[in-house]
Amino acid sequence: MSQIEPYLDDLSFRRAHVRLIFSAGLGVFLDGYDSAMMAVAIIFLGTTWHLSPASLGLIGASTLLGAMAGGAVGGRCADLYGRKWLYLIDIATFFLAALLSAFSWNVTSVFLFRFLVGVGIGIDYPLSATFLAEFSPRKQRGSLMTWSFGLFFYIGAIAAMLVGYLLSQSGPDAWRLLFASGAVPALALLIIRRALPESPRWLLRKQRPEEAIAALRTFQPDCPLSAPAAREAFDARDSKPGNAAWPQLFSRQYLRRTALITLPWFLLDVVDYGYSLYIPTLLLAFGMKTFGGAILLSTLLKCIGTIGFVLVARSIDRIGRIRAQSLGFLGLAAGMAALSLLATSASSAIVPIALCMLFVKLCNAFPDITTWILPVELFPTDLRASAHGLATSFSRIGAAGSVFLFPILQRAWGISRVLLVIAAAQVLASLLTLLSAYEPAGRSLEDIAPGSALLGAHAGSAARPLAIPPVSEEP
Numbered sequence: 001m002s003q004i005e006p007y008l009d010d011l012s013f014r015r016a017h018v019r020l021i022f023s024a025g026l027g028v029f030l031d032g033y034d035s036a037m038m039a040v041a042i043i044f045l046g047t048t049w050h051l052s053p054a055s056l057g058l059i060g061a062s063t064l065l066g067a068m069a070g071g072a073v074g075g076r077c078a079d080l081y082g083r084k085w086l087y088l089i090d091i092a093t094f095f096l097a098a099l100l101s102a103f104s105w106n107v108t109s110v111f112l113f114r115f116l117v118g119v120g121i122g123i124d125y126p127l128s129a130t131f132l133a134e135f136s137p138r139k140q141r142g143s144l145m146t147w148s149f150g151l152f153f154y155i156g157a158i159a160a161m162l163v164g165y166l167l168s169q170s171g172p173d174a175w176r177l178l179f180a181s182g183a184v185p186a187l188a189l190l191i192i193r194r195a196l197p198e199s200p201r202w203l204l205r206k207q208r209p210e211e212a213i214a215a216l217r218t219f220q221p222d223c224p225l226s227a228p229a230a231r232e233a234f235d236a237r238d239s240k241p242g243n244a245a246w247p248q249l250f251s252r253q254y255l256r257r258t259a260l261i262t263l264p265w266f267l268l269d270v271v272d273y274g275y276s277l278y279i280p281t282l283l284l285a286f287g288m289k290t291f292g293g294a295i296l297l298s299t300l301l302k303c304i305g306t307i308g309f310v311l312v313a314r315s316i317d318r319i320g321r322i323r324a325q326s327l328g329f330l331g332l333a334a335g336m337a338a339l340s341l342l343a344t345s346a347s348s349a350i351v352p353i354a355l356c357m358l359f360v361k362l363c364n365a366f367p368d369i370t371t372w373i374l375p376v377e378l379f380p381t382d383l384r385a386s387a388h389g390l391a392t393s394f395s396r397i398g399a400a401g402s403v404f405l406f407p408i409l410q411r412a413w414g415i416s417r418v419l420l421v422i423a424a425a426q427v428l429a430s431l432l433t434l435l436s437a438y439e440p441a442g443r444s445l446e447d448i449a450p451g452s453a454l455l456g457a458h459a460g461s462a463a464r465p466l467a468i469p470p471v472s473e474e475p
Contacts, residue, residue, distance in 0.1 A: 003225050004200050004212055009138040009444045016219050020135055021144060023196055024128035025152030026189045030094060031121045032156030034063060034182055036302070038114075039280055040164030040295060041175040045110070048172040053411055055107055057404035062111045064403060066118020067125070068396035074123030075389015076246055078130065079382055084198045087127050088190060094120030095186040102180035117182070122396065126375075126388035133376040133384070134201045135219065138444050141377070142316035146369045150309030153368075154302055156185075161299035165292060201445070205381045246386050249379075257378045260436035261391040264325065265371035267429035269399035270422055271332055271364060275406070279357065282415065286343070286353050297350075301357050308365025320441045321370045321377075322433060328366025329430035335360035336423035343416035367429070371395070377440040377448055384445075 038060060046056050070090070078086050097116035104110040129145065136144045163181055167174045197215035204212050217223050249258045275282075279301070283294040316324055338356045375388035402422075409418050440448045 004204060004209070004216060005444065005446050007216070007223070007225060008135060008200065011137050011220070013137065013140060013144075014220060017135070017144060020132060020196070020219075021148045023189075023193050024132045025148040026185065026192065027091065027124040027128045028149050029152040029156035029159075030091075030124070030182065030186060030189070032153035033160040033185065034098075034117060034121065034156075035276070036157035036160035037164060037178050037182065038063065039276075039298070040161070040168065041178045043280065043291065044168075044172060044175040044178075048175070049107070051107070053407040054404075057407050059107065059110055059114065060403040061400035062114035063118035063121065064396045064400035066115035066120075067122030068118075068393040068400065069115075070119035070122025071125055071389040071392030071396065072122075073389070075126035075385040075387070075392070078127055078385035078389075079202075082198055083127055083131050083134075083202055083385070084196060086123060087131065087193055087196065090120045090123035090127065091186050091189050091193065092120075093123070095183050095190065098182040098186060099180055102176040104176075104179075113179075118396075122389075122392055125372075125392040126385045129372055129376045129388050130385040131196075131199060133373075133445065134199045134381070139317060139442055142321065142369075142373060142441055143313045145373050146309060146313040146316055149372050150312060150365055150369050151306065154306045154309065158299055158302050158306075161295055161302065165295045165299070168292060168295065201381045246383075246390075248383065249387055249390060254379070254383075256436055257438060258387070258390070260433070260438060261371070261375040261378065261387060262394040263432050264329070264367065264429040265391050265395040266398035267425045267432075268329070268332075268364075268367050268371055269395045270402040270425050271336070271360070272368065272399065275336075275360075275402075275419075275422060283350075283353075286350070286415075288350065297354060301354065301361055304358055305361030305365070308362040309369070311362075312365050312369045316369065316373075317441055320439045321374055322439050324366045325370040325374075326430045326433040328363050328368075328370070329426045329433065331363030332360060332367070333423045333426035333430070335363060336419050336426065340416045340419040340423065343414070343419060367433075374440070377443075377445065378438060381445070 042056050042060055045051060045059060049055075051059075074086055074090060094117055097113050097120060101110065101113040101117060104113055128148070132145055132148055133141060160178075164174075164178060167177050167181075170177060197218035198211070200212035200216045200219075203209070203215060213223070213225055216225065248254060279298045280291070280294040283297055284291065288294045288297065312324065335356055339353070339360070342353055342356065371391070375391040376384050379387040406418065409421075
């Protein structure tokens with residue numbers, strides 16, 4: 001390990017970290033904004049164009065399918081060619097596609113332009129997570145990533161619901177204004193990100209220590225490290241350039257970790273998208289009288305739901321990722337089962353329904369954060385973005401499938417059965433998390449390597465060891 005990684009690991013929280021949180025967080029803001037905006041837009045589209053449930057599901061899934069493609073390609077390109085340049089390309093793609101979406105003329109054109117929006121989002125996910133993790137102090141990494149991801153995603157979603165409510169009064173073509181509105185924050189983000197440096201950890205893996213020091217000084221001007229000393233320390237460790245192949249994620253060495261970052265996130269996105277996208281529709285089905293009222297209640301639930309991310313930020317580095325994720329999934333299962341029972345009873349009492357939905361929101365915060373953090377913590381620098389890109393892509397398969405199938409299954413099975421199936425998926429996700437329990441909280445990214453004793457190993461953490469024996473990862 002060179003001087004640079006320990007410096008970043010033990011660096012106290014600085015103003016530069018705030019700038020980085022905003023740069024990464026605003027990318028997540030766009031995803032939250034776009035996801036919530038679609039919940040409103042598809043209702044206008046369905047009414048204006050008289051679309052079938054299958055067509056609505058296809059449009060709803062288009063962005064998620066684009067994110068699946070963008071995550072896989074973007075993550076790998078970031079590991080091979082660097083983080084910074086892609087960090088601008090992905091937002092430029094989102095900006096252009098959001099504007100084009102507003103001029104769609106049929107289902108095919110909507111699907112195509114929304115797919116391109118998804119490509120931009122999919123590329124940004126592994127980049128934002130990787131960028132933030134590689135600059136964060138190890139003891140605060142979970143907390144900083146929570147604020148960046150959770151808080152900004154929900155702010156974006158809340159902003160979209162409020163904009164949707166205001167624009168819902170503008171007539172049947174309100175969906176065009178909704179689609180175009182996403183270009184405004186994207187343009188602001190392009191300007192902010194221009195000043196960011198390349199990741200010093202990535203530059204070191206490419207045997208460029210002098211450039212790593214320069215990038216570090218751009219981030220932290222008072223950095224005491226010198227380029228000659230960095231070169232000397234780098235040469236002394238006799239390292240080779242980092243060019244790990246993407247298929248290594250499925251090798252015996254990494255397979256358990258790959259399962260941990262992909263399967264639970266896949267099952268989580270059944271709730272995050274298949275359920276969350278249709279909350280206004282569900283509220284109407286549960287007995288809400290007006291579309292505007294359903295939007296306002298959805299917005300209120302999202303606002304209160306941000307408390308969940310505050311709880312995560314305050315506890316994630318203390319209790320660890322695995323406990324937070326497994327318990328969050330169990331809470332989601334309980335909330336979905338309760339909603340299923342309310343649907344079975346044909347109750348139209350909005351208070352218990354809203355309380356159950358709020359409970360789901362609060363529990364969702366825990367796995368929502370951990371599934372975003374774990375991919376960048378469990379893999380080395382030359383596979384880090386690739387791993388997150390793979391996890392993002394795989395999760396979007398679950399998201400797109402649930403978004404497409406939700407309105408179809410709701411009509412065929414009824415709300416109660418669909419919610420019960422979602423609850424069962426969350427129980428399975430909790431079990432998968434525990435079976436693959438590698439705990440990276442509080443450790444340096446360079447120390448979390450195959451063969452390390454990761455179970456319950458919290459450097460600087462007060463979490464108790466998990467009662468699961470360590471598993472050797474030696475090939």
